[in-house]
Amino acid sequence: MTLATFLVQCLNSMQYGLLLFLVASGLTLVFGIMGIVNLAHGSFYMIGAYLAYSLTALTGNLFVALALGLVLSLIFGYLLEWVFFSFLYERDHLQQVLMTYGLILVIEELRSILIGDDVHGVAVPAFLAGSISIGNDMLYPVYRLFVSAACVVLALALYWLIRKTRVGMKIRAGASNREMAQSLGIDIGLLYRVVFSLGFGLAVMSGMLFAPVSTVYPGMGAQMLIVCFLVVVIGGIGSITGAFVAALLIGFVDTFGKVLWQEGAGIAIYLLMAVILLVRPAGLLGERAAR
């Protein structure tokens, strides 16, 4: 592998990792703060992709679609929490697993009824359509770089939200200790609703952003879900920073696994997880394995 190729591969790893982070961040947020195991997160990602498809078809512009999608998803996430999850917190994980598993089936079928089972492409807005040449062998699509940039921006925004704002303070309080948060006069119900719709929004956003490169197809959520689980497991529950590190790590392992060890490319990232479990059961930056 020449140096140029190596660098391009690193770039590939980065942008795959960044995407993973964006999807997984919503998951880890909901995990860490609400202690809900959400199997339907992958389906949310799929909803995003299909939203991108139908809204761009509707409005003709991806960015209008994105804006619309963001608003829709926040509202929808809010309602979703209220209808399906608000009474689950006192139940044990089994019930949550069951509920979200049911949601997966419903969402998949609704998708098939409303939009159908065909594979769709989503057009990249003209001014991002081009490619720039990297090395002398290969062009790199501008849109992919744009997505990566967007991921970074969103990541920073998230960091700022959690670390620097009042809402973030409340969220962290809620995460560390429900009772304490309540005693601080935080409406935990409302807080959870906000956090959930935030997580939902992140999943949908990443789905929409990545739709033009990933294409839109049935069952696209399932794969994404499992990789997200890996991100959360490796990063450590509820740790956004951990998720970030883990996502990039997986990006690299996956990309270079495909290149250097084709026979085992499928299991490379799982082996990574096994090793992490061996040395750090709580994940890279997770303090509380016991929940």
Place this chain on the structure above:
Amino acid sequence: MTFFTRRRAWSASNWTLFLLALAAAPAILDGGFELELLSKVMIMSIFAASLQLLVGCTGLVSLGHAAFFGVGAYATALVVPQAGAANLVATLAFAGGIAMLFAVVIGLLVLRTRGIYFIMVTLAFAQMLYYVVHDGKGFGGSDGTYLYFKPVVGMFGKTWVDLTDGRAFYWSVLAVLVFTLGVLWVVMRSRFGHALAGIRHNEQRMTASGYPVFLYKLASFAIGGALAGIAGSLYAFQYGFVNPELFSWHQSGNVLLMVILGGPGFGGAIAGALVFVLLSDWLSELTKHWQLIFGLLIIVSVAALPLGLTGGVAACHAAIERLCARRRGAPVKAAPKEERAL
């Protein structure tokens, strides 16, 4: 799962009744599809019961149990002779053993985690095995492989029963089901079983009392894995075809579904398996969007039946009241533990 399965969902008489009904089934049905369906129900019952040992008895919510089912099935497919029938008992023992081996190794890793974390890690390991058989050499690849002959029951080269006959196979599956239930019953009434129940309910206290909790969990995980492997082996024999999809997380999800919907105890697991198989069978012919109905059923049942099918009307009422209570914005009382944990 009630403590020590004391307040058992099924009384002994119910059990005998149920098993006798199963034993008599071939008399009513010809050896065709219906019988196959029933033996599938029984195989799934074994599978679900093995998971119940983890979920209900030990409090280990595993979303990767299909891994051991698949390992059992593949172990069988790979070990049976290409020409000629295999010995059922020997093969089952082998498949169970291999599955247990996997369970121990995987358990050593996943049992280092808890709760949500455990759910995800088990899922991930099942997926890992999926890729091993899917991409690995000598597993038959993505299309799967065949078993060409039904097994025989016998010893020292003598054949006692040939299971090519549908009924014979059905009855041997029933026998294995009985065996499984026997094992689980013995385990749960032993000190070991009581300790598992204790761990499920209050791990901290058990450690403080001096129990090697990790070992107990591992043992439970291994037994559950072995039984799942046996179920997988039977599945492979019944259909003569194994495929990587046996490892897919949908399988894990479905069996967990059976256990949770079924409710407390091994009776619950079997009820879950029975209803799940027959229901999905029935719905799938009703409409092509049966999974929508199925999903809605699940969601409703979670909302209404925190105790699963066997939970009964009382629990149903309680759950609804709780719902109404929180709708009115009154503070929600957490359901008492023994009601909440299966």
Place this chain on the structure above:
Amino acid sequence: MTLTRSQFTSLRACNLTRRFGGLTAVNDVSLDVDVGTIHSVIGTNGAGKSTLINLLCGELTPTSGEVLINDASIGGWSQQRRARAGVGRTYQRNNVFAPLSVMENCRLAAQARMPRAWHLHEAAQHCAASNELAAAALEHAGLTHCAMRIAGTLSHGQKRQLEIAMCLAGEPTILLLDEPLAGMGPEETARMLELLQSLRAEHAILLVEHDMDAVFATSDVVTVMVDGAVIASGTSDEIRSNRAVQSAYLGTADVE
């Protein structure tokens, strides 16, 4: 194992320190308990008393310092190993198996010490040895009359007794009792104190408690902790008259 446990006569903490991130919950604490004595630890809420117990029984590992049994370090021992070796503990908050009968609670605790726990042939109910232990423990704790009741239905005081009974069922020589008197009425308290007195003879008892009178009445040695550190240690009288303690602790104790 039983051999060694019978030899255990003392538990000693040497310069135990435990930090959680920024705050130091237990700061360089040293104390020892011997069979035949009751050693009480008092201190304001958050003084690190419960953390100390968790360090001693092995639920937490110390940031630095050592735990010794008969001058032999057990730092490397897991919690369950310590428990089997005779270190028994109770919890500040009731921590019993609510859906179980009182008897079963104790049997479960007793079983931990039974050899051949993996024997599957015999039913747990029929394990004579653990039944005896459990019965004895109940007898001792004075719960025999409600042995068959479901633990969840017991009164608060009875639950506290059950805590101790479960602890005793494991035949410990060293008892770490975390506020056994918490939330008890006067006559319940009296009964509990009797129980402690009766245990003193062949046990080494570390008693974490808020109830001053009870502590001063029963203890041979009293140690006072403030913000994780020991500010004084001595007989009841010494402590009563210790100025540092009065200013730091007793002054507020009256208010409590």
Place this chain on the structure above:
Amino acid sequence: MIFDSAPKFRLAFVSLVLACANGAAQAQAPSAEPLKVGVMLPFTGTYAPLGVAIENGFKLYVQQQGGRLGGRTIDYVRLDDESDPSKASENASRLVKRDHVDVLLGTVHSGVAMAMAKVAKDTNTLLIVPNAGADNVTGPLCAPNIFRTSFSNWQPAYAMGKVAASKGAKRVVTLTWKYAAGEESVRGFKEAFEAAGGKVVDELTVPFPNVEFQAQLTQIAAAKPDAVYVFFAGAGAVKFVKDYADAGLKDKIPLYGAGFLTDGTLEAQGDAAQGLLTTLHYADGLTTARDQGFRLDYAKTYKLQPDVYAVQGYDAAQLLGAGLVAVKGDMTQRDAMVRAMEQAKIDSPRGPFVMSKAHNPIQDIYLRQVKGHENRVVLVAAKGLADPARGCRMN
């Protein structure tokens, strides 16, 4: 528990008993009764459109014959296989053992087809495979009662191997999902290409069903081969073709593929697919009257443009018809029927073909080029190409 489950239980029993009872009744009388065809195809999931097309094709031919084949009307027993191999065995045996179908038709997914073949073998039911290309089906698993009217993965790939060589490519990199179909396809391509003096310098794979191709694209760009051969279908095909173009490789390194790379996916692929060369046993712009007639009828009946899958279904019906006519609809004369099907000369829209010894079509493979939303035929890449049917031990 048993008491509230008992009713369900009995109900299940009764319905099952009834089902098999009337099933048996119908199985008795031969040619008078309608012929039961078990249609086991994907009607949900990614493959749903394919399943529908195949069914349409099959029914179209039956309609054209006045709703009868060999004098027998057709009863369809539809079953959605969901492309799920773990349910396949059960579904197949449901059709055979409960609904007592006379013929099995299906399916798209190779794994599911394997399960169907197994059931067909065990119960000696006639099986016609209208798509799944697994080489095994007409290889080691070949049997007198198993026919295929589509293709084997080997066929289009082998043809493309010859094309690539004839276009002067010397060093080729192949890329596919790491699964049976892909590996078989690559094997076929390699066989022809290296026989013609080319060299496959690298065989890249992506874990199935992973659709992140950047790593491999980078490898390809670095390797600078004369051409790239890929096997992808559905979502993978759409994404790969777009990525390949986005990476700027489309104009640098010619991309060859088995036909599915650009079949039913062109709308989603857009410009990225324009001008791509693929090989398949069917193409747009065949000028034969047969094809044009078929397309017209199909479009009239279903308000849809037919595709290769529709053709495969259509030919499945033709093949079955040929057999039934020969025995006047009497399925009990299985041997005679099978012989008739083996000798049948199917006048397919794709062009006439006959069955090989292993019951796989001996057919022309076309080289097609993408123009707009069509795969226009360029030339016949391989004339009367027969699958080598390795490992098939029959008669």
